[in-house]
Amino acid sequence: xxxxxxxxxxxxxxxxxxxxxxxxxxxxxxxxxxxxxxxxxxxxxxxxxxxxxxxxxxxxxxxxxxxxxxxxxxxxxxxxxxxxxxxxxxxxxxxxxxxxxxxxxxxxxxxxxxxxxxxxxxxxxxxxxxxxxxxxxxxxxxxxxxxxxxxxxxxxxxxxxxxxxxxxxxxxxxxxxxxxxxxxxxxxxxxxxxxxxxxxxxxxxxxxxxxxxxxxxxxxxxxxxxxxxxxxxxxx
Amino acid sequence: xxxxxxxxxxxxxxxxxxxxxxxxxxxxxxxxxxxxxxxxxxxxxxxxxxxxxxxxxxxxxxxxxxxxxxxxxxxxxxxxxxxxxxxxxxxxxxxxxxxxxxxxxxxxxxxxxxxxxxxxxxxxxxxxxxxxxxxxxxxxxxxxxxxxxxxxxxxxxxxxxxxxxxxxxxxxxxxxxxxxxxxxxxxxxxxxxxxxxxxxxxxxxxxxxxxxxxxxxxxxxxxxxxxxxxxxxxxxxxxxxxxxxxxxxxxxxxxxxxxxxxxxxxxxxxxxxxxxxxxxxxxxxxxxxxxxxxxxxxxxxxxxxxxxxxxxxxxxxxxxxxxxxxxxxxxxxxxxxxxxxxxxxxxxxxxxxxxxxxxxxxxxxxxxxxxxxxxxxxxxxxxxxxxxxxxxxxxxxxxxxxxxxxxxxxxxxxxxxxxxxxxxxxxxxxxxxxxxxxxxxxxxxxxxxxxxxxxxxxxxxxxxx
Numbered sequence: 001x002x003x004x005x006x007x008x009x010x011x012x013x014x015x016x017x018x019x020x021x022x023x024x025x026x027x028x029x030x031x032x033x034x035x036x037x038x039x040x041x042x043x044x045x046x047x048x049x050x051x052x053x054x055x056x057x058x059x060x061x062x063x064x065x066x067x068x069x070x071x072x073x074x075x076x077x078x079x080x081x082x083x084x085x086x087x088x089x090x091x092x093x094x095x096x097x098x099x100x101x102x103x104x105x106x107x108x109x110x111x112x113x114x115x116x117x118x119x120x121x122x123x124x125x126x127x128x129x130x131x132x133x134x135x136x137x138x139x140x141x142x143x144x145x146x147x148x149x150x151x152x153x154x155x156x157x158x159x160x161x162x163x164x165x166x167x168x169x170x171x172x173x174x175x176x177x178x179x180x181x182x183x184x185x186x187x188x189x190x191x192x193x194x195x196x197x198x199x200x201x202x203x204x205x206x207x208x209x210x211x212x213x214x215x216x217x218x219x220x221x222x223x224x225x226x227x228x229x230x231x232x233x234x235x236x
Numbered sequence: 237x238x239x240x241x242x243x244x245x246x247x248x249x250x251x252x253x254x255x256x257x258x259x260x261x262x263x264x265x266x267x268x269x270x271x272x273x274x275x276x277x278x279x280x281x282x283x284x285x286x287x288x289x290x291x292x293x294x295x296x297x298x299x300x301x302x303x304x305x306x307x308x309x310x311x312x313x314x315x316x317x318x319x320x321x322x323x324x325x326x327x328x329x330x331x332x333x334x335x336x337x338x339x340x341x342x343x344x345x346x347x348x349x350x351x352x353x354x355x356x357x358x359x360x361x362x363x364x365x366x367x368x369x370x371x372x373x374x375x376x377x378x379x380x381x382x383x384x385x386x387x388x389x390x391x392x393x394x395x396x397x398x399x400x401x402x403x404x405x406x407x408x409x410x411x412x413x414x415x416x417x418x419x420x421x422x423x424x425x426x427x428x429x430x431x432x433x434x435x436x437x438x439x440x441x442x443x444x445x446x447x448x449x450x451x452x453x454x455x456x457x458x459x460x461x462x463x464x465x466x467x468x469x470x471x472x473x474x475x476x477x478x479x480x481x482x483x484x485x486x487x488x489x490x491x492x493x494x495x496x497x498x499x500x501x502x503x504x505x506x507x508x509x510x511x512x513x514x515x516x517x518x519x520x521x522x523x524x525x526x527x528x529x530x531x532x533x534x535x536x537x538x539x540x541x542x543x544x545x546x547x548x549x550x551x552x553x554x555x556x557x558x559x560x561x562x563x564x565x566x567x568x569x570x571x572x573x574x575x576x577x578x579x580x581x582x583x584x585x586x587x588x589x590x591x592x593x594x595x596x597x598x599x600x601x602x603x604x605x606x607x608x609x610x611x612x613x614x615x616x617x618x619x620x621x622x623x624x625x626x627x628x629x630x631x632x633x634x635x636x637x638x639x640x641x642x643x644x645x646x647x648x649x650x651x652x653x654x655x656x657x658x659x660x661x662x663x664x665x666x667x668x669x670x671x672x673x674x675x676x677x678x679x680x681x682x683x684x685x686x687x688x689x690x691x692x693x694x695x696x697x698x699x700x701x
Contacts (some may be wrong), residue, residue: 081596086596090595112238
């Protein structure tokens, strides 16, 4: 196994009014190809911030992020946009589906962002087919034309997962994907993620504060006060 | 691609934004209606001005005019050749018209024009405006026919068999009451408009006597006057002309003003020119002016019909541009409405913007969504406005009739404007300008919100509650 994504001495602080609040204070982390890693920690420990910095939604104040050995946090804005679009897939606690679009269109969104009008129109059928297949994979084949408002929480999160998978990313970043769901639904979503991890060899990193969820991953990383506190390896 | 899809979805789901462009719609529609009606009016007015004035007029401001119209015409032919289609000499002099009606004398200031009607008809639309009381067309002639003579009160005493020994006396009476020389008066010179019954009451119908007073053309001007029988009316639709112009035979006026030499060579103070179609009038007027001045300095003034009516035409143009400026402010105000609503929509969509960025949307892509949205709103707003405005213009007379019926009073009084219908003229160039301006304003108003949206930090946008 080779290292897929690594964080080296990541530091990040936010400004709250006049005070600088340090969130990450030197995080070192390596995630291997195909690994499913859970990040746990108390609220405010910097879990989400770490995820954002790793996924290039935010830049670190110090340290670096490397993808397959190449530094990516200092790339141009355009290159980072492309990486977010092609390499990373994001899943959020509150699903964040676009309310104006149907489930299918939401899943197609990353591909619509990737392609210009002409390229999109040329491959429209393929893109549609891929998105439909993804929604069928997550069990929403019967909900293609429904708007997010017409879906249940579990269904919305499944649609969001399908969207994260659209365009075949290598690395999935999930920020409390089960945090807003009841236990049973949360469990089914996690199982879906695990299946995908196995099926597609996707590297995944999920933030959670649910120990039960964390226990079902390959490895759990605990974050406290902006530092990695302990490494707990669970049986793969 | 996502930009267009989102624009389209936002357009279809945000009704509040559609409300913000109603003012764009109204502004565009109003501007199209106003411009079309004003263009229609000014075109009609120009037509009539042009018709009355002929293409180019050579005036002499000396009261005795010039005694050599033939030589002047010859010089005109020499300098511009066959580009002149027709010429007519005339006398124009201020005076008074007195009309006897209901036992009272009514006196009005008039512009007396001595003309030869057949010639005059060739240099402009003079003949087309000639009508009788019932607005039936009349020929360009001063002939006082037998029918008019018979309208004299004394005529009923005439004996058809001419056996009456007093026949001559009665004939004298008839000729006194209906003079031998005819006059064509402006419609409003001979009539009074009664708004209460919405009718023009004729105080000088055909056959009535009209007494014209003026001054002679001598070095020491003396008052002179003579009677004419009204034979027809000139109804041009330009109140300035219809309420002042009185046409009389040129030779008679020359004689009365002492401008004739008794051998058919009389003086005139004006020559009207009709120019071949497509000629540059002001250039030709300049050429003629130079040629005439070289031969007879300081006698003539050569002007095109537009130059003669310069202030009036300029006033209409100024009115139109001021109206346009004012109306464009409406659309500018609408721009601020779009700005405000867009800023709100950007706030509302903050999290979606964060999501789009997480999915890889670029800064310019996000900006494009909102610029495109602004442009689509502009297209919808000005498109509907254009359609509404054009429909209004094309059906303006039906709308006017309906409004008159509903409100019970005439909205467009044809007695005031002389137009049987509201004239309109859609100038596509103007329409394109209006629509283009509205689109520009809509896009300008969305630049700032779009820029703000594109600069949102994705993490802060995602955390936005």
